[in-house]
Amino acid sequence: MIILGLILFLIGLFLHVGIIETIGIVLLIVGAVLWILGSLGRPIAGRRHYW
Numbered sequence: 001m002i003i004l005g006l007i008l009f010l011i012g013l014f015l016h017v018g019i020i021e022t023i024g025i026v027l028l029i030v031g032a033v034l035w036i037l038g039s040l041g042r043p044i045a046g047r048r049h050y051w
Contacts, residue, residue, distance in 0.1 A: 001031035
């Protein structure tokens with residue numbers, strides 16, 4: 001999710017498409033939060049690890 005967010009953000013940045021930039025930033029943030037929660041050992045939606 002983090003990689004997809006980064007790719008979308010860069011595409012939106014280079015093509016000057018604001019909605020793709022916004023979606024990329026949101027995916028980056030959500031992916032980072034899930035990664036942090038998963039590394040702390042907290043179960044997320046019934047899963048102990050998030051990959």
